[in-house]
Amino acid sequence: MPLDTAGPDRTWFEITRDVLKQHKVSLVTYVPDNVLRPLITLLESDPFFTCFVCTREEEALGIVVGAWMGGVHGIVLMQTSGFATLPNAIASLAMPFQIPVLMMVSERGTLGEFNIGQSLVARTMRPVLECLACEYHTMTRLDEAEFILDRAITQAVATQAPVTFILSPLLTGGKVFAK
Amino acid sequence: MALTANQPLRREQATIMNRFDITKRMVARLHRDEAVIGGIGYTNFDLWAAGRRPQNFYMLGSMGLAVPIAMGVAIAQPKRNVIALEGDGSILMQLGCLSTVANRRLANLTIVIMDNGTYQITGGQKAATEMGADIVAIARGAGLAQSAWAADESAFEELIDVALREDGPWLIGCRIDTAKPVDTTERDPARIRDQFMRGLGVKK
Numbered sequence: 001m002p003l004d005t006a007g008p009d010r011t012w013f014e015i016t017r018d019v020l021k022q023h024k025v026s027l028v029t030y031v032p033d034n035v036l037r038p039l040i041t042l043l044e045s046d047p048f049f050t051c052f053v054c055t056r057e058e059e060a061l062g063i064v065v066g067a068w069m070g071g072v073h074g075i076v077l078m079q080t081s082g083f084a085t086l087p088n089a090i091a092s093l094a095m096p097f098q099i100p101v102l103m104m105v106s107e108r109g110t111l112g113e114f115n116i117g118q119s120l121v122a123r124t125m126r127p128v129l130e131c132l133a134c135e136y137h138t139m140t141r142l143d144e145a146e147f148i149l150d151r152a153i154t155q156a157v158a159t160q161a162p163v164t165f166i167l168s169p170l171l172t173g174g175k176v177f178a179k
Numbered sequence: 180m181a182l183t184a185n186q187p188l189r190r191e192q193a194t195i196m197n198r199f200d201i202t203k204r205m206v207a208r209l210h211r212d213e214a215v216i217g218g219i220g221y222t223n224f225d226l227w228a229a230g231r232r233p234q235n236f237y238m239l240g241s242m243g244l245a246v247p248i249a250m251g252v253a254i255a256q257p258k259r260n261v262i263a264l265e266g267d268g269s270i271l272m273q274l275g276c277l278s279t280v281a282n283r284r285l286a287n288l289t290i291v292i293m294d295n296g297t298y299q300i301t302g303g304q305k306a307a308t309e310m311g312a313d314i315v316a317i318a319r320g321a322g323l324a325q326s327a328w329a330a331d332e333s334a335f336e337e338l339i340d341v342a343l344r345e346d347g348p349w350l351i352g353c354r355i356d357t358a359k360p361v362d363t364t365e366r367d368p369a370r371i372r373d374q375f376m377r378g379l380g381v382k383k
Contacts, residue, residue: 065244097368
């Protein structure tokens with residue numbers, strides 16, 4: 001499939017869109033986030049994707065699980081605090097039923113966070129992923145983004161296991177202190 | 180809509196039915212390989228007891244996610260009717276999903292709520308549904324106009340037939356008693372998922 005945007009000048013969200021297309025990941029469920037906004041806008045404007053807002057991250061994950069069993073692959077977009085609502089759904093649904101749910105988390109709580117609630121909840125994310133033995137990758141560099149997404153999606157499908165992509169502020173710029 | 184208008188508008192007006200009996204009645208009306216997602220606990224135990232179908236999915240844990248899972252199946256397979264079977268305590272935990280179902284206008288999705296007013300499997304503690312919350316009214320408020328209480332068993336069968344025949348989304352509220360389920364679902368998630376995907380034609 002020809003990519004909409006080729007070459008070295010793609011942004012992280014254009015790379016994400018292109019890799020999702022290559023892997024036929026056509027369903028996108030999300031709970032809104034400011035850092036994810038350009039990705040959400042891009043996917044919602046592209047007829048290849050069915051992309052819509054959900055009321056909770058658990059709901060968004062449940063939809064992707066059902067769609068996978070019905071033959072459509074999907075990804076859940078959320079921010080760090082939303083991920084903190086997911087351990088039960090990952091542990092009791094995605095993992096035991098062996099569903100390659102893709103999760104993309106825009107990382108709050110670090111590198112300039114201004115909200116103490118975000119910085120405290122952010123510290124639960126990697127320990128939760130570690131103790132669930134859930135594969136995850138922190139994406140910090142544009143030149144690694146395509147490789148990480150492409151290889152990790154391939155592995156998730158081959159091993160029937162969920163995977164989480166953590167979008168570092170080093171990649172996205174993050175959310176900065178509004179003075 | 181004419182039909183749902185004839186159904187009782189309030190929870191108190193619906194006859195109390197038996198979960199296993201109406202689950203059997205529902206399954207008996209499935210002739211086109213409809214997918215059924217059973218929520219946790221007694222709802223899916225009685226679905227299991229009502230007869231094995233490869234198009235049935237039985238949840239373990241992840242309380243409240245029967246409707247989202249059914250939504251995903253319905254999006255992936257728009258030509259197949261999909262039914263979410265969920266308890267009142269479970270749907271109370273994930274009410275937001277009703278508005279998402281309404282927003283997506285999923286024509287092939289039906290939600291059946293088994294409402295006995297209690298968290299029966301954990302010892303019968305009262306649920307909000309026993310204290311005034313009306314799931315059908317909540318669903319209508321969330322945008323699911325085609326929501327109705329089943330007045331009795333024959334009305335339930337009629338509502339299922341309409342839901343399978345006409346465009347949804349639909350929500351059918353069922354008041355049920357607190358009888359124990361007839362059997363217990365085999366807790367083998369990998370097998371449940373594999374059989375379900377084969378039942379849906381996704382795996383050969």
